[in-house]
Amino acid sequence: MTLVIDSLVKTFGTVRALDGVSFSVGPGEVFGFLGANGAGKTTTMRVCLDVLRPDSGSVTWNGVSNTELPRRTWGYLPEERGLYGKMRVLDQLVFFARLRGVAADAATRTVLEWLERFRIPDYRDRRAEELSKGNQQKIQFIAAILHDPDVLLMDEPFTGLDPVNVALLKDAFLEMRDRGKTLVFSTHQMDTVEELAESIAIVDRGRIVVAGPVREVRASTGRVFVHLAVAGDTELAWLADLPGVSVTRPGQDYTEMEVARDRDPETILREALDRGLRVTTFQIADPTIEQIFLEHVGPPPADERHLAAVAAVAAVAPAAPR
Amino acid sequence: MIRLRRTASAPASAPGSAPAPRSRPDAVPTRSGDRLFPNGAIVAQREYTQRVRSRTFVLGTIVLVALAFGAALIPVFTRVLDQQFSNKVAVYAAAAALPFDPLPLITTSLNGAGGGAGVAASPRPSASTGPAASPSTGVPANPEFTVTSVPDLEQARTDLRAGSYDGLIVISRTTSGDVRFEYLTDAAPDGRSAFYVRQAATAIALEDRLDRLSIPPTAQAELFAPVVFDVLPKDPNAPPKQSANDNISRSLTSNILVILIFITVITYGTWVATSVAEEKSSRVMELMLSAATPRQMLLGKVVGNGAAGLTQYFGILGAALVGIVLQGPLTALFVRGPTVEGASLAGLTPGVLAVFLVFFILAFALYSLVYAAAGSLVSRQEDVQQILTPLTFLSIAGYMAAIFGASDPTSTWVILLSYFPFTSPYVMLVRVIDGTVEPWEPLLAVVILVATIGLMLVVASRIYSAGVLLYGQRPTMRGLIAAARVRR
Secondary structure, three states: OOEEEEEEEEEEOOEEEEEEEEEEEOOOOEEEEEEOOOOOHHHHHHHHOOOOOOOEEEEEEOOEEOOOOOHHHEEEEOOOOOOOOOOEHHHHHHHHHHHOOOOHHHHHHHHHHHHHHOOOHHHHHOEHHHOOHHHHHHHHHHHHHOOOOOEEEEEOOOOOOOHHHHHHHHHHHHHHHHOOOEEEEEOOOHHHHHHHOOEEEEEEOOEEEEEEEHHHHHHOOOOEEEEEEEOOEOOOHHHHHOOOEEEEEOOOOOEEEEEOOOOOOHHHHHHHHHOOOOEEEEEEEOOOHHHHHHHHHOOOOOOHHHHHHHHHHOOOOOOOOO | OOOOOOOOOOOOOOOOOOOOOOOOHHHOOOOOOOOOOOHHHHHHHHHHHHHHHOHHHHHHHHHHHHHHHHHHOHHHHHHHHHOOOOOEEEEEEOOOOOOOOOHHHHHHHHOOOOOOOHHHOOOOOOOOOOOOOOOOOOOOOOOOOEEEEOOOHHHHHHHHHHOOOOEEEEEEEOOOOOEEEEEEEOOOOOOHHHHHHHHHHHHHHHHHHHHHOOOOHHHHHHHOOOOOOOOOOOOOOOOOOOOHHHHHHHHHHHHHHHHHHHHHHHHHHHHHHHHHHHHHHOOOHHHHHOOOOHHHHHHHHHHHHHHHHHHHHHHHHHHHHHHHHHHHHHHHHHOOOOOOOOOOOOOOOHHHHHHHHHHHHHHHHHHHHHHHHHHOOOOOHHHHHHHHHHHHHHHHHHHHHHHHHOOOOOOHHHHHHOOOOOOHHHHHHHHHHHOOOOOHHHHHHHHHHHHHHHHHHHHHHHHHHHHOOOOOOOOOHHHHHHHHHOOO
C-alpha cells in the first residue's frame, strides 16, 4: 500500500525537468512536496498520473506499476484550476465521478454531502463560472476525492483560500489521512507543511535535495535558533553585542536569532534577565522548514532559462499576447 | 506488458495465491483506461448536452429552422407577392381596332388557363373544335386577374394613376395595319402578368392576322395542331438517354448533397476544435486527463458534437419538409390560379440517400478527428480559426473537385480523388449520383475511409495528448511528427 516513486528522469527538449526523483509514501501518511516554481513538482505528479511518461524510472503503488493502475486510484487537484465554466456544479462533479466509475446516483449523493460540508449547498445548480475562485477550488477538491481514491495528489491545495476555507479543507484533508489514504501535496506555505506533513521532500531543478520525516529534516542541520520576546522592547539592540548570536528575523511578535554551535542558547535568556527585562517568550528551536528550504534552494537560481523552459511545458506560462 | 485482470470475484483466500492486502476489494488494479466505454460515452453525453443547451446552439437552430421553413415556402411567397400586382386590368380597344372582342381571350390567358402552352393556345377559345384547342374550361371561380373593358382612354389613364386599376392594356393599329399592344403597369416587365399579357397579345394578333388572310376558324384549328415528332436513339437497342431536364436535376441533387457534407464538416468540425480549445484554455483539461484517456476524450467529443450537429440537421430538414408539404395547401389558400411544380431532385433514390448518409457520417468523423487534434495545439479559443484554415482548404478542395468532377465523372483524376479519403466523401458521392460506378467502387472508398479514420484516431489522440499539455508554444511540424510517433 505504499506509493514508490523511483528515479524518475524526464527531459523536455534540452531541459531536465526531473533528474532522478525518488521518494515513497505509506498509507495514512501525508507527504509534503516542496520546491520553487518549475522545480518539477507538477511534472512528478503528471508522471504519477501517467499523463506524462518518464524517460526512465517508475511509479508503483502497492507494487503495481502506474501504467497498469486504473485511473480511479488517483485523486488529483491540479495546480492550474479549471472547471467547465458553463456547466452546473452538480452536473460536472457527477460527470467527473462517472468517468472514474462511480454510478450517477451514488455520485449525486456524495456530491451533495460534500457541498453541505463545505457550506456551499446552494451552489449545486450554479454554473461554475459564477463562483468565486475560492469556491471553485472547493469544487475541484470535491472532484478530486469524490471517487474515494487511494492516493491523493494535490498541487497547492490551500493557496488562495481564506482562513475559514483553509480550515475546512484541512479537516477534509486530515480525514482522508485517517481513512488510510496516501496523500502527497505540494505547497509554498511552509507553515502548512510543518502542520500537516509527516515527511517532506524538497526538490530543486528536478533533483531531490532533502527528504525525510519533518522532525529529522529539521534536526539534521545541527543549527540552533532562539525565539525571544520581552515586554516593551521589540528592537533588542543589545543582541548585537552578544558573540555567536545573529538575528535572522526581527519581528513585532518575537525576534529570531541563530546561535553558534559552541554557544549555549541559555546565555541569551540569562543576559535578558540580567538586563532586568521581562521575558515573555523564550524558545530554543530547530530551523524551520522555510530556513531549510532557503538553505538548499537558495535565492532564485542564475539559470533562469531552466525555470522558464520548464514552466512553459509545465503549463504555468500564460500565452503571450498577440 | 503484463495486464492485471480484475480479480475481485476470485476468493481472497484462494489457496496458493497470495493476494496483497488492499483497502478496498474492488480496487484491484485493472487497467480499464484504454477501453473506450463507458468513458467515451460519458464524454460524448456531456459534449452533447452542453452543446445542445448552449445559447449559440439554441439561437442558431431557431434561426436555421426558420430560414429552412421560409426557404421552402419561397415559391408560395413569390406567388402571393406576384398577385399583389395587376389584379385589376383594364382593356381599351381603339374604335374598330379588332373585329372581335379580345376580353375573353385576355381573361383566360391572364388567369393561366393557357399558361405554359404559350402561343400554341387556341387563338379563339370559343371555337374549341380542333385538337389544338385549349380545354379552357373558362376562368376559375376566383380569378387572379379581373379584366374589364373601358370605353374612355383618358379616363382609364387617370383611373390607372389613381390606383383603380393595376394595369391597362391599350389596343390599337399600327400604320402597317397590324395590331399594336401597350401594357401600362408597375409590375416588372418580365413578371408573370407581363408574360401572360404578351401571350394573350400574341394569340390575338395571330387570330387577327389569320382573319385578315380570310382563313376560317376551322382551318385555323388545323393550323395549330401539334406535329408528330419523335426522338430515337442511334442504336435501337440502347437504353433511353436521360433527358436534359433529368441531367440538370441530377447535378442539382449532387450539388446539394455535396454542399451539405461540406457545411457539416466545416461547421460541426469547428465545434469539435473549439470544444477542445475551450477545455485547454479553461485548464479543465488537467482534471480531465487524470480521469479519462485522450482517445476516450477525442472519440467522445466527435460523437457528442456529431450527434448535436445531427440534431440541428434533423430540425432543419424537418422544417424544410414541413414547408414543402405545406406548399400545396398554402398556395391553394392564398394564391388564385393554378399551382406550379417545384424543381424535382432526380437521382435522389433511396440508394443514393443511403450512400450519402454513410459518406456524410464518415466525412464528419474523419475531419472532426483532425480538427480535434488541431484544436489541441492552440492555447486560446481565438487561435482556433487560424489553425483550422489549412484544413478548411483541404475540405474546399474536395468540394471543388466534386463540383468540377461532376461534369466529367469518368476522368482519371476524378476516379483517383474518389478513393482519396479526404476527398472521397465528396467525389465518390458525385460519381454514385451520376450512376457510372460499379457497386464495389463506393464500397472500396468506404473501406479506405474507415481504415483512415482508425489510423487518424491513433494519430490524432497522440497529437492531442501532446498538444493539450502544450501552452504558449507554437507547435512545429517536427514536434507534431514526433508526437504522432510516440506510443502513449
